Amino acid sequence: MAPPDPTPEQTRTDLAALRREYGDHGLDLPDLAPDPLTQFRRWMDDTVASGLHEPNAMVVATVGADGAPSARTVLLKAVDDRGFVFFTNYESRKGGDLAADPRVALLFPWHDLQRQVRVEGTASRVGEEESVAYFASRPRESQLGAWASPQSQVVRSRSALDERYGGVLSRFAAADAVPLPPHWGGYRVAPEAVEFWQGRKGRMHDRLVYRRDGEAWRVERLAP
Numbered sequence: 001m002a003p004p005d006p007t008p009e010q011t012r013t014d015l016a017a018l019r020r021e022y023g024d025h026g027l028d029l030p031d032l033a034p035d036p037l038t039q040f041r042r043w044m045d046d047t048v049a050s051g052l053h054e055p056n057a058m059v060v061a062t063v064g065a066d067g068a069p070s071a072r073t074v075l076l077k078a079v080d081d082r083g084f085v086f087f088t089n090y091e092s093r094k095g096g097d098l099a100a101d102p103r104v105a106l107l108f109p110w111h112d113l114q115r116q117v118r119v120e121g122t123a124s125r126v127g128e129e130e131s132v133a134y135f136a137s138r139p140r141e142s143q144l145g146a147w148a149s150p151q152s153q154v155v156r157s158r159s160a161l162d163e164r165y166g167g168v169l170s171r172f173a174a175a176d177a178v179p180l181p182p183h184w185g186g187y188r189v190a191p192e193a194v195e196f197w198q199g200r201k202g203r204m205h206d207r208l209v210y211r212r213d214g215e216a217w218r219v220e221r222l223a224p
Contacts, residue, residue, distance in 0.1 A: 070093060
């Protein structure tokens with residue numbers, strides 16, 4: 001006789017029992033660059049070299065005018081000495097949140113490397129020239145999607161969304177280049193704190209955080 005099928009309770013994953021031992025390659029003060037953006041670029045280079053899928057994927061957390069938090073994954077498109085840049089619809093929920101409160105948190109979850117980076121800072125719109133330049137580099141289908149999608153708004157159906165895309169496709173069919181939509185562009189997050197987390201054995205992880213101190217940075221070690 002075949003055994004009975006397992007109950008949902010029996011097949012449910014025991015999250016509390018999940019375990020993964022981390023390595024013993026640590027992170028200490030002598031390992032760090034003088035500033036967090038240089039250190040971030042070092043780790044990003046490592047992540048890209050590792051072959052990790054979408055190494056520039058990051059969680060962006062915002063707070064709305066009502067105080068409710070919201071988080072979503074977007075792609076980092078640039079990082080320089082001024083901060084971290086991503087692009088979106090200014091009329092999306094994240095755009096509305098940032099208009100109400102420009103404070104933002106970023107998270108890069110590089111699980112395969114046993115690393116993560118946390119950023120806290122303030123977002124501001126990049127200049128139109130920078131948004132135009134990046135928009136021009138996007139695939140045409142993505143450019144059309146930026147015009148067609150009323151991001152974060154309720155839509156009647158998938159077919160209604162497809163109709164909007166078809167209308168935009170027709171609108172720009174004869175255009176050599178799709179222009180930047182007025183509701184779309186970039187944000188740059190100027191960091192106030194950047195934490196580098198390195199997994200260690202026994203959950204005794206390394207957490208080193210840069211905090212802005214005037215024009216300089218100070219580094220502190222946090223307990224895991």
